Amino acid sequence: xxxxxxxxxxxxxxxxxxxxxxxxxxxxxxxxxxxxxxxxxxxxxxxxxxxxxxxxxxxxxxxxxxxxxxxxxxxxxxxxxxxxxxxxxxxxxxxxxxxxxxxxxxxxxxxxxxxxxxxxxxxxxxxxxxxxxxxxxxxxxxxxxxxxxxxxxxxxxxxxxxxxxxxxxxxxxxxxxxxxxxxxxxxxxxxxxxxxxxxxxxxxxxxxxxxxxxxxxxxxxxxxxxxxxxxxxxxxxxxxxxxxxxxxxxxxxxxxxxxxxxxxxxxxxxxxxxxxxxxxxxxxxxxxxxxxxxxxxxxxxxxxxxxxxxxxxxxxxxxxxxxxxxxxxxxxxxxxxxxxxxxxxxxxxxxxxxxxxxxxxxxxxxxxxxxxxxxxxxxxxxxxxxxxxxxxxxxxxxxxxxxxxxxxxxxxxxxxxxxxxxxxxxxxxxxxxxxxxxxxxxxxxxxxxxxxxxxxxxxxxxxxxxxxxxxxxxxxxxxxxxxxxxxxxxxxxxxxxxxxxxxxxxxxxxxxxxxxxxxxxxxxxxxxxxxxxxxxxxxxxxxxxxxxxxxxxxxxxxxxxxxxxxxxxxxxxxxxx
Numbered sequence: 001x002x003x004x005x006x007x008x009x010x011x012x013x014x015x016x017x018x019x020x021x022x023x024x025x026x027x028x029x030x031x032x033x034x035x036x037x038x039x040x041x042x043x044x045x046x047x048x049x050x051x052x053x054x055x056x057x058x059x060x061x062x063x064x065x066x067x068x069x070x071x072x073x074x075x076x077x078x079x080x081x082x083x084x085x086x087x088x089x090x091x092x093x094x095x096x097x098x099x100x101x102x103x104x105x106x107x108x109x110x111x112x113x114x115x116x117x118x119x120x121x122x123x124x125x126x127x128x129x130x131x132x133x134x135x136x137x138x139x140x141x142x143x144x145x146x147x148x149x150x151x152x153x154x155x156x157x158x159x160x161x162x163x164x165x166x167x168x169x170x171x172x173x174x175x176x177x178x179x180x181x182x183x184x185x186x187x188x189x190x191x192x193x194x195x196x197x198x199x200x201x202x203x204x205x206x207x208x209x210x211x212x213x214x215x216x217x218x219x220x221x222x223x224x225x226x227x228x229x230x231x232x233x234x235x236x237x238x239x240x241x242x243x244x245x246x247x248x249x250x251x252x253x254x255x256x257x258x259x260x261x262x263x264x265x266x267x268x269x270x271x272x273x274x275x276x277x278x279x280x281x282x283x284x285x286x287x288x289x290x291x292x293x294x295x296x297x298x299x300x301x302x303x304x305x306x307x308x309x310x311x312x313x314x315x316x317x318x319x320x321x322x323x324x325x326x327x328x329x330x331x332x333x334x335x336x337x338x339x340x341x342x343x344x345x346x347x348x349x350x351x352x353x354x355x356x357x358x359x360x361x362x363x364x365x366x367x368x369x370x371x372x373x374x375x376x377x378x379x380x381x382x383x384x385x386x387x388x389x390x391x392x393x394x395x396x397x398x399x400x401x402x403x404x405x406x407x408x409x410x411x412x413x414x415x416x417x418x419x420x421x422x423x424x425x426x427x428x429x430x431x432x433x434x435x436x437x438x439x440x441x442x443x444x445x446x447x448x449x450x451x452x453x454x455x456x457x458x459x460x461x462x463x464x465x466x467x468x469x470x471x472x473x474x475x476x477x478x479x480x481x482x483x484x485x486x487x488x489x490x491x492x493x494x495x496x497x498x499x500x501x502x503x504x505x506x507x508x509x510x511x512x513x514x515x516x517x518x519x520x521x522x523x524x525x526x527x528x529x530x531x532x533x534x535x536x537x538x539x540x541x542x543x544x545x546x547x548x549x550x551x552x553x554x555x556x557x558x559x560x561x562x563x564x565x566x567x568x569x570x571x572x573x574x575x576x577x
Contacts, residue, residue, distance in 0.1 A: 032056075047229060049075040066094045076119075088116035088136070113138035116155075130199055135162055145172050148182065163192035168222070177229050184222035190244065191215045203346070209249025216244030216258060237264040244276070253279060253311055267291055271300075281307035281334070296350075297343040307334040309365065332365030332409065340418060351445055356418035365409035372407040373435055376455055376484060379500045383471050393468035398461055401434045408433055421445055434461045443493065451489040453498055457482040475505065 035055055042050040053071025074086040094109035116136030133155045140151040153166040168184030195201055195212050204210040218241050225235040244258025257277040263270045269289040276283050287300035309332040338358025344350035378387050391399060414428035422444035430437040435458060441451040457465065462482045466473045477483040485501045 051075075066092065068092050083119070084117075086116070086118050088113045090114050109141065111138070111140045111143050118155075131157070133157055133164070137162070140170075145174060147171065157188075158194050158197040159192050160194070161192065164188050178233070179227050181222060181225040181227075184220075184225065186218075186220040186222070188218050189216075190218055190241075207250075211247060211249070213247035213254070214245065216241050232266055235264070235266050238262075239264070251278070252313060267293065279307040279309075279311035279334075281305055283307075295343055297341075298350075299339075299341045300356075301339045302337065304334060304336040307336075308332075309334055309362070326369045328370050329368040330365070331368060333363045334360060335363065336360045338416070338418075351421050354418055356416075358416050358418075360414050360416055362409065362412040365412060367407040367409070369405065370407065371402065371404055372432065372437070373457075374402045376435075376500060377402075380484070380502070380505065382502065382505070383469060386469060390465060390468045394464055398434070398464050401461070422448075434458050447493045449489060449491060449493045449496060451496070451498065453486040453489075455484040455486060455500070457484075 032055055035052060038055070039050050039052050051071075051073045052069055054069075056068045056070075057066070069091045070089065072086075072088045072091055073084045076083050090113070092110070092112040094111075114137060116138065118133045118136060120131040120133070135154075135156040137154045138151065140149055143149045148169045148171040150169050151167070153164075154162045155164045155166075156162050157164050164186065165188065166184060166186045169182045171180045171182070172178075173180065191214065193212075193214060195204065195210065195214060198204075218239065220237060220239040223236050223238075225237075226233040239260075239262050241258060241260035244260065245254055245256045246258065247254040255276050255278050258274070259276070260274045261272045262274075263272060267290070269292050271285060271287045271289075274285040282305045283302065284305075285300060285302045287298060290297045309330045312334070313330065336358055338356050340354055340356030342350055342354035344353050374387065377390065380386055387402070391402060394402070410431040412428065412430060414425050417424045417426075422442050424442040425440055427438065427440050430439065436456045438454045438456065439451065441449065443449050456477075459480050462472075462476065462480060465482060466476070472482055475482045475484065485504050486498050487501045489496055489498050491497075
């Protein structure tokens with residue numbers, strides 16, 4: 001036993017001496033004399049210029065050999081730029097010496113990178129899109145070139161503090177110069193992002209007036225991603241955003257309660273489900289962005305439910321239709337569905353290429369602070385005291401339609417199209433109590449508006465108005481409705497002014513009045529009547545109460561038919577006026 005104990009003591013002493021000697025040798029060994037050769041070999045291997053500030057080597061029995069490299073930087077390909085794409089204050093490696101000696105296996109106990117930086121550059125964009133990661137802290141244990149190893153990465157993206165946290169596994173493939181990431185999880189709080197530091201902030205601010213007000217918890221799972229020296233080869237990403245919020249200056253209210261599920265590959269982005277709250281209602285979206293690094297072709301389907309019209313447009317942006325009145329206010333609930341597609345590398349090309357079809361419905365709608373019927377009648381200035389004369393003669397139920405300080409609209413549905421940089425409506429009818437507004441128009445994304453409007457008073461109310469003011473009989477159409485064309489509007493949305501086309505109305509009255517008087521003259525000259533002929537198709541008769549009758553002579557004579565045909569041809573269109 002004493003011999004065995006002595007042998008063990010001797011071996012222990014020898015090991016200690018070797019360890020101390022190795023430690024002294026390592027501590028006095030100046031590895032910096034080989035720095036230029038090491039840097040040259042690294043640069044050759046990765047095809048980029050590598051710069052190193054200093055290298056030191058250490059040894060301990062517990063941690064083995066440690067290698068510390070300070071002030072490391074890697075330059076970009078000189079074909080593209082002279083900037084650095086990777087930099088770190090310090091990189092530390094701890095090598096497992098026994099594993100190499102006894103198993104011939106290169107195993108690094110741990111790798112640490114502190115205060116690193118990395119630039120991810122997409123040169124397919126013009127200008128190139130640069131995503132800069134700063135304050136990189138990387139740590140990995142049991143790193144091997146032969147099997148997967150775990151890692152953790154924390155960094156800063158467009159923020160003053162660390163806001164990106166990543167963990168997962170990686171495996172190096174030195175033969176193919178690739179690195180594979182597996183089971184990666186990424187988490188971030190969007191409220192920590194400073195959008196103004198992003199490369200596309202100028203576009204977001206110009207087009208959407210977006211500031212830094214963005215919130216939400218983003219969680220991303222990456223089952224696999226493969227990188228090579230040339231960049232990303234393949235990736236599969238599943239992500240979820242919860243409790244999101246975005247403030248856009250172009251919208252009256254923020255987008256809140258945003259929930260998003262998406263899937264992304266190296267070329268495509270699919271929005272599997274997205275919902276958000278806006279204007280007290282709900283919006284749902286689904287879509288796909290194909291070839292997002294180059295062509296950026298997208299398709300989108302959406303639904304909107306119960307959006308409050310009063311919240312969609314700020315009150316200060318609504319027009320004042322009459323001096324002394326308050327701005328009009330819109331009320332009602334919007335329901336819509338649409339599908340859209342387009343392509344482009346920038347916001348402007350996307351706007352120009354987008355094409356969409358959809359349906360919009362308005363429920364419980366009203367226009368406050370204006371009585372549209374009274375406003376229209378008040379603009380027919382060539383009939384003296386029109387509104388006053390009407391108010392003196394109308395029955396109470398019709399008079400109430402002129403007295404209210406708002407206009408109630410019945411349910412409305414309209415088809416819409418988005419194309420050529422704007423939203424167009426081919427035809428929509430706004431039905432109110434006593435009248436109908438027929439409109440078509442186009443609203444550009446720049447708020448430019450093209451609007452054509454016609455105004456038709458209901459048949460019952462028209463008969464009462466004509467009874468009160470007989471001059472209005474000349475504005476009746478074939479359906480015995482007072483028809484009032486409006487002047488087309490071309491201008492900005494917040495400056496919109498629409499008025500009856502007085503010139504067209506005057507011509508219409510002159511034409512109808514002239515046709516009636518000429519008809520009387522012809523009939524008297526031919527001795528075909530007493531000057532009170534049967535009514536023309538577009539002229540009502542008067543009953544004993546003075547209210548126009550909707551009945552016409554079912555059997556006009558041949559002379560009347562011939563003369564009426566000639567007069568209609570003469571006065572058709574009113575070109576002579």
